[in-house]
Amino acid sequence: MKTQYIKWVYLIILSLVWGSSYILIKWGLVALSPLQLGSLRLLITTIALLLVGYPSLRGLSRYHWKWLAITGYVGTFSPAFLFAFAQQHIDSAIAAILNALTPLLTIIFGLLFFRIDILRKQYFGVGIGLIGSIGLVWGGLHTASNINPIYTLLILAASCCYAMNIHFIKIHLAQVGVMAITLGNFVFMAPAAFVVLIYSDFFSTQTFSHPEIYPAIGYITILALAGSAFAKYLFNNFVKITSAVFASSVTYTLPVVALFWGVNDGESISAFQLLSAAVILFGVYLSHKKKAA
Known part of the structure; x- marks a missing residue:
């Protein structure tokens, strides 16, 4: 029973942290290029994790x-x-909403490549969550000034990465400690991230002449420490104590937080999107529900 409560605590915390990460990325992009933002985020996270998790x-x-x-x-x-x-x-x-396709992709990849068992109620829950996500996207298409399909495909590609990664951790790293997984991931990424950071001209005078550069670096530091280091550690533990389907359902709940930040930052939200968010939460509940003993 205690583990059941812990799962929900993890889901809520991860939703709050990762739901807030999208607005931090948006604010960071004011003064940083995508290459600078991504590489800086990874390097700051690696340094933070090395300080506490090397052993x-x-x-x-x-x-x-x-x-x-x-x-x-x-x-x-x-x-x-x-x-x-x-x-x-x-x-x-909208980026957070599109990423809510991760649970559906987790099930599809699980059935195609990993032969995982899915309960009928989990199918139903993910289906309802998907309907809610479609509602959010539909509402977003009517409130956003312009959504380029090419960039929605980038979000879809990221969701595919998340879905596959959940299965990889569940199957191949089940016996490895949570901190070892988290830090080990970033140790391998750090050299490539450093090369990208240099290539992106981050250290140039032009970059640091931007009036918003220091606030942008501050936002990415918060993103790295909270959204990458802390949340990644928490999520890796989350994957270990729950099913792949329920672990992926965090991408259904975090859009609710992202919508709040978006509205706060001047982005539009409709009553239809709020209703869709409620449908998503119901789908998450069903995807976690177990058969009666």
Whole structure:
């Protein structure tokens, strides 16, 4: 029973943290390019995790190191840049809404590649959540001034990365500690992120002459510490104590938080979108519901 409560606490915290990350990306892009934002976020996160989690990497096998590299690039590196590029052209709330397709993709990939068992109620819950997500997207298309399909595909690609990564962690890293997974991912990504940061001209005079550069770096630092380091650690533990389907359902709840921030920042929201958000929450509840004992 205690674990059941912990799962919901994790879901709420992750929804609040990750739901707020989209607005931080939007504010960071005011003075940073997508390459600068993505690489800076990854490097700050790596440094923070190294300070507290280095001992956790001892004793890992070559097999585990291989999957730490794979899950790092699939579940964190690629989405960090995909979202940064997409949010140059898509509102923060819409980006979060589109990412709510992750649970559906988790089920599809699970059935196609990993032969996971899905309860009928979970199918129903994910279906309802998907309907709510479609409602949010439909409402977003009518309130956003312009949504380029190309950039919605970048969000979809990031959602595919998240969905595959959940299965990879569940299957290949089940015996690895949560901190080791989190830090191991970023250790592999850091060299590539540093190369990208240099290539992006982050250290140039032109970058630091922008009047909003220091606030932007501040937003990305918050994003790295809270949205990447802390939330990634929490999510890796979340994946270990719950099903892949319920773990992925955090992408159904975080758009509610993202919508709040979007409205606060001048983005539009309709009553229809609010209704769709309520439908999403009901779908999450059903996707977690177990068969009676």
